[in-house]
Amino acid sequence: MDPASRSQNLFQVYLRLRPPYPGAPQTERILDVEPAGDNLHPSHITLNPPPDRRRAIERFGFTQVFEEDAGQLDVFHDTDTSSLIEGVLAPQGGDGTDAVVATLGVTGSGKTHTILGSRNQRGLTQLAVDVVFRSISDNMVESAQSPTLDSLQACDASESTLITAPYFLDGMNGDAGQTTYRGSGSRSTTPMMVRTQSTLSSAKTSTPSKVPRRIQQMPGSFPDQRRTLRRNSTLLNSLPYSPDVSDFVVPCDTAAEYVVIVSMYEVHNDRIYDLLTPSSQSGSNKDYRRRPLLFKPTELSPDRKVVAGLRKVVCTDVREALLVLEAGLQERRVAGTGSNSVSSRSHGFFCFEVKKRTFGWKNNSWSGSKLTIVDLAGSERARDAKTQGATLVEAGKINESLMYLGQCLQSQSEISAGRQANVVPYRQCKLTEILFSNSFPSTAGSYSHPRRNPQRGIMIVTADPLGDFNATSQILRYSALARDVTVPRAPSFTGNMLAPSPTNSTHHNRPFGNAGFGSMRSHVSPFNATDERVTMEIAALEIARMSEEIEQLRQESEMQSEARIVAEAHLLSMEDRMIDMEAAVREECALEFEQRLATELARFKASMQIEKERHEEHWDRKVDILERGLDTGFEEDFDKENVLVENLTQEVERLRRENIILKRELANRSPSKRKPLEEREDFAMPGNNGGPSKPDSVSSISRKFERIKISADGARNGPSSPKKVRRLVARRWDDPDDV
Numbered sequence: 045m046d047p048a049s050r051s052q053n054l055f056q057v058y059l060r061l062r063p064p065y066p067g068a069p070q071t072e073r074i075l076d077v078e079p080a081g082d083n084l085h086p087s088h089i090t091l092n093p094p095p096d097r098r099r100a101i102e103r104f105g106f107t108q109v110f111e112e113d114a115g116q117l118d119v120f121h122d123t124d125t126s127s128l129i130e131g132v133l134a135p136q137g138g139d140g141t142d143a144v145v146a147t148l149g150v151t152g153s154g155k156t157h158t159i160l161g162s163r164n165q166r167g168l169t170q171l172a173v174d175v176v177f178r179s180i181s182d183n184m185v186e187s188a189q190s191p192t193l194d195s196l197q198a199c200d201a202s203e204s205t206l207i208t209a210p211y212f213l214d215g216m217n218g219d220a221g222q223t224t225y226r227g228s229g230s231r232s233t234t235p236m237m238v239r240t241q242s243t244l245s246s247a248k249t250s251t252p253s254k255v256p257r258r259i260q261q262m263p264g265s266f267p268d269q270r271r272t273l274r275r276n277s278t279l280l281n282s283l284p285y286s287p288d289v290s291d292f293v294v295p296c297d298t299a300a301e302y303v304v305i306v307s308m309y310e311v312h313n314d315r316i317y318d319l320l321t322p323s324s325q326s327g328s329n330k331d332y333r334r335r336p337l338l339f340k341p342t343e344l345s346p347d348r349k350v351v352a353g354l355r356k357v358v359c360t361d362v363r364e365a366l367l368v369l370e371a372g373l374q375e376r377r378v379a380g381t382g383s384n385s386v387s388s389r390s391h392g393f394f395c396f397e398v399k400k401r402t403f404g405w406k407n408n409s410w411s412g413s414k415l416t417i418v419d420l421a422g423s424e425r426a427r428d429a430k431t432q433g434a435t436l437v438e439a440g441k442i443n444e445s446l447m448y449l450g451q452c453l454q455s456q457s458e459i460s461a462g463r464q465a466n467v468v469p470y471r472q473c474k475l476t477e478i479l480f481s482n483s484f485p486s487t488a489g490s491y492s493h494p495r496r497n498p499q500r501g502i503m504i505v506t507a508d509p510l511g512d513f514n515a516t517s518q519i520l521r522y523s524a525l526a527r528d529v530t531v532p533r534a535p536s537f538t539g540n541m542l543a544p545s546p547t548n549s550t551h552h553n554r555p556f557g558n559a560g561f562g563s564m565r566s567h568v569s570p571f572n573a574t575d576e577r578v579t580m581e582i583a584a585l586e587i588a589r590m591s592e593e594i595e596q597l598r599q600e601s602e603m604q605s606e607a608r609i610v611a612e613a614h615l616l617s618m619e620d621r622m623i624d625m626e627a628a629v630r631e632e633c634a635l636e637f638e639q640r641l642a643t644e645l646a647r648f649k650a651s652m653q654i655e656k657e658r659h660e661e662h663w664d665r666k667v668d669i670l671e672r673g674l675d676t677g678f679e680e681d682f683d684k685e686n687v688l689v690e691n692l693t694q695e696v697e698r699l700r701r702e703n704i705i706l707k708r709e710l711a712n713r714s715p716s717k718r719k720p721l722e723e724r725e726d727f728a729m730p731g732n733n734g735g736p737s738k739p740d741s742v743s744s745i746s747r748k749f750e751r752i753k754i755s756a757d758g759a760r761n762g763p764s765s766p767k768k769v770r771r772l773v774a775r776r777w778d779d780p781d782d783v
């Protein structure tokens with residue numbers, strides 16, 4: 045690729061060919077690498093269709109092609125990953141430039157091997173992380189604890205939770221009382237964690253970069269970094285440390301202090317899940333669940349979308365970063381398929397944010413850039429992978445997202461060839477949104493949100509030269525930076541006329557020059573040789589065009605039938621899911637109903653009891669009041685009666701005294717004096733004998749007294765009040781007839 049077109053591409057696209065599987069059957073190669081020519085490295089391959097197919101021979105161009113014998117270090121150096129790291133560290137000052145390294149390919153073609161390595165080789169991720177930490181080791185921040193952590197948290201634009209690596213790792217081991225990670229459960233171990241004896245010996249000879257001198261531990265409740273590393277030494281020793289990059293550093297900003305923040309997430313079925321947040325176990329189906337996250341602009345990042353709400357781990361040592369990486373990889377979804385025993389079922393994103401601020405400026409906010417390494421899930425054919433159920437549905441989603449990615453990559457090569465406006469359709473799915481949204485300069489530019497550089501991207505396409513022709517050609521078609529189609533092997537009727545040279549080619553819409561038609565051996569007479577040659581050329585072109593069309597149609601129909609299989613599987617799994625969900629909802633409803641019923645019943649009983657008690661209390665109070673009322677009334681009546689009796693007694697006493705006085709008066713009367721009362725006629729009362737009866741005032745008074753007594757008794761028993769009785773008595777005594 046020429047440097048001009050290199051700089052125009054959003055992603056530099058490299059092709060890496062994997063070596064054959066040990067013991068793989070000897071099959072025909074489907075592609076050949078063209079010799080390097082003037083370039084230092086080969087950059088083109090030719091895809092040869094199987095001999096039984098009448099198909100065009102395709103030629104693809106990449107930034108560089110890595111052949112089967114290329115090692116991890118070759119890929120690391122030749123893809124210029126170190127310059128991406130330099131861009132992230134920003135040695136000249138400023139924020140730096142984000143970088144993305146991704147792999148793309150058919151399942152089993154070596155993507156994970158390239159990105160994460162294997163049991164005895166490190167991948168690009170470990171190499172890049174090692175180089176980052178080595179390069180900034182002298183400028184590493186003194187402490188990643190508070191208040192550094194607080195200042196980092198304040199500058200984080202993605203609404204994340206920041207924790208230190210010792211805290212995270214101790215939590216992972218169950219120390220900090222957090223949810224523990226599952227380790228190997230339903231998911232398999234990472235390639236690096238499967239340990240062999242050879243790895244042990246190589247680990248001893250090669251060690252990771254030394255602990256930065258500036259690290260200090262905070263006293264108190266913060267876990268100790270050295271203790272954490274000691275605890276994880278077994279795991280650390282089991283990691284491969286080859287290839288070694290200990291003599292390799294890139295320049296950094298010497299005026300700045302640095303810290304590295306690690307975050308990891310996966311895109312599964314077009315949803316984003318944090319890999320550093322332990323998943324919770326759902327009660328019903330014992331499945332592990334995590335909350336999907338949003339990819340959105342935030343308050344501190346209004347012009348760029350970010351994955352919001354991740355858990356991020358602040359690391360000051362490469363060993364911490366590697367342990368965090370291992371922990372996150374344990375959470376990633378992998379499954380065994382017919383094509384790969386440990387197949388990635390999600391697109392894995394491993395992010396290393398390198399934060400920096402000027403030395404000594406403690407109040408200065410952190411800035412920096414991010415290195416993102418992406419291990420994409422592989423495209424696969426349902427038939428070959430022999431997947432079914434949920435795995436088949438996953439495969440459908442993976443293929444769909446890779447198809448969108450292919451469209452984006454195709455449009456980038458169209459743009460760089462000047463055939464298309466600068467529009468990349470990257471908003472079609474989460475994968476392309478995350479991969480491409482930072483590829484363009486940010487629109488906003490203010491003091492608080494300065495304009496950011498577009499990211500730099502590297503796409504490493506992996507392919508198996510002995511693998512499936514259709515799947516490989518599909519991936520190569522949409523990922524290659526350039527493509528050329530040559531005329532197929534001559535069909536029968538022109539076969540003997542056309543030259544067998546494979547250089548016969550037709551123009552195609554991709555940027556390779558027109559190779560033109562090769563010479564033809566003529567079997568026709570010299571008179572009409574030119575006409576016939578032209579006819580033959582047209583026929584050959586037509587045949588080439590038609591065979592390509594047929595091939596395209598065939599591929600389309602294959603894709604359609606695959607899509608149908610996937611859709612059917614999806615439907616079936618959806619039906620199953622719906623049944624499961626319905627059962628779960630029913631169960632939940634019944635449980636909730638029972639719980640509510642029990643609560644209501646308890647509440648009803650309690651309120652009944654309260655009501656009963658209140659009722660009893662009410663009656664008790666009523667009885668009390670009645671009793672008290674009765675007691676009070678009787679006493680009152682009794683008092684009044686006493687007063688009345690006393691009054692009457694006094695009255696009787698007075699009358700008696702009067703009577704005695706009157707009698708005494710009568711006894712002492714002289715004849716000249718008035719006659720005693722009983723002798724006086726005017727005082728005489730009619731008697732029983734017809735004569736005047738003897739006046740008997742005493743007996744009359746006694747009678748009256750009796751009457752009063754009776755009336756007093758009546759007053760006590762009857763409704764009339766004692767007052768009334770008294771008044772009545774007084775009135776009677778006032779009556780002149782009674783006196």
Ligand SMILES: Nc1ncnc2c1ncn2[C@@H]1O[C@H](COP(=O)(O)OP(=O)(O)OP(=O)(O)O)[C@@H](O)[C@H]1O
Nearest residue numbers: 062151152153154155156157162384387388421422
């Ligand atoms: N360049 C290579 N050198 C040695 N071994 C390799 C290479 N590439 C791949 N392999 C081996 O091939 C196997 C499958 O590779 P890998 O898991 O990387 O495939 P993949 O493309 O990631 O597949 P999937 O998309 O299904 O996850 C692994 O055992 C890996 O170690």
